[in-house]
Amino acid sequence: MKWQANSFWHFSGQVYKSHKMLCLHLQDHYQLNVNLILVGLYLNQSNTRLSQDDWRCLIDSIADSDQQIKQLREQRRAIKAQNKDYTELLAIELNQEKKQQKLIINQLNKLNPATKNQPDNLKYYCLAQGLELDSWLIRQIAQFNNSN
Structure with missing residues (x-):
């Protein structure tokens, strides 16, 4: 399957x-x-599951972009919402998020994800990040999976 950045962007907004x-x-x-x-939720909708290794590839592919966005986010959060610069930084950050989604889709198209009836991508993403799946996190993942 060939994934499309515009489709993912639209899905993400909703x-x-x-x-x-x-x-x-x-x-x-x-x-x-x-x-x-x-993207985990997006893939869940098409019954597509990424392995932990696939998730690590995605994480690595956006490492630089992720750092840029985190810096923008920190700057934006440091500025009060009434400040004109806040709106400008928010627009720049959103543009960087969209570019990052394109990087994700480009990397995703290089992978060969498996088709599964219940893909549970958020669980595999958390595991790839080295997170322990505590009860709160498991409930939140289930909430996401059940609402989409």
Whole structure:
């Protein structure tokens, strides 16, 4: 299957809108990348599962981009929301997120993911990140999987 960046971007916007607070919590408290959370959900919809090795390849492929986005995010968060620079930084950060999604899709198209009835990609992403799946995280993954 050939994955498309525009389709993923559209899907991400819809899912993020519904799950923004949970995505940000996983980002801030578990250091998970929101775009990788979203691609996991995107792949779940087509019953496609990435192995932990595939996840590591995706993580490695966006390492530089991830650092750039984290720096932008820190700068933006340091500025008050009423400041004009905040809106500009938010637009720049969003543009970088979109570019990162293209990197993810490009790498994904190089992989050969498996087709599974219940792919559970978020679990494999967390394991690839070296996270222990505590009960709270397991419930959140289940919530994501059941809502999409």
